[in-house]
Each structure stands twice: as C-alpha cells, then as structure tokens.
Amino acid sequence: MIGSAEETGIRQLIVNGKFKAALRSRQGSCIKRGESAASEALLIDAYAARIQSLLEQNLALEAKSLLELVRERYPLKGAAR
Numbered sequence: 257m258i259g260s261a262e263e264t265g266i267r268q269l270i271v272n273g274k275f276k277a278a279l280r281s282r283q284g285s286c287i288k289r290g291e292s293a294a295s296e297a298l299l300i301d302a303y304a305a306r307i308q309s310l311l312e313q314n315l316a317l318e319a320k321s322l323l324e325l326v327r328e329r330y331p332l333k334g335a336a337r
Contacts, residue, residue, distance in 0.1 A: 263298060275306035300330055
C-alpha cells in the first residue's frame with residue numbers, strides 16, 4: 257500500500273512537471289511492494305500527466321505510443337475501447 261507521504265511526493269513531482277521522475281518513483285514502489293488499486297491509480301495519473309505533456313509539446317506520435325502501452329499494461333475491465 258502506498259503511504260500518504262509517498263503519494264504526496266509523487267503528486268508534487270507531477271505538479272512540477274517531473275513526469276518521468278514520478279513514473280520511475282511509482283514504478284519502483286509498485287515492483288517492491290506489489291500493486292494495490294491506489295498504487296495503480298497513482299501510476300495511471302502519472303502516465304496521464306506525461307501523455308498530456310507530450311501532446312502539449314506537439315509530440316502526438318509519442319503520446320499515442322505511451323497511451324497504447326498504458327492500455328496494454330492497465331486494461332480497464334469491462335470498458336469499451
């Protein structure tokens with residue numbers, strides 16, 4: 257389970273535009289402890305912020321590739337695509 261201090265730190269990285277650092281931090285924690293729903297949600301939030309950042313930089317191909325990777329790793333059960 258993710259601690260509130262860790263979550264706050266990761267969310268602060270996202271707010272500061274340090275998406276890669278947020279993803280690395282979250283992925284490492286998920287691997288070490290096993291993923292919970294809250295951990296997975298935070299990781300997906302970090303990916304969403306990174307994808308948005310890529311779109312804002314006119315890097316649509318990179319954003320699309322990352323989105324596809326996230327969809328493969330974290331499929332929404334029962335959701336239509």
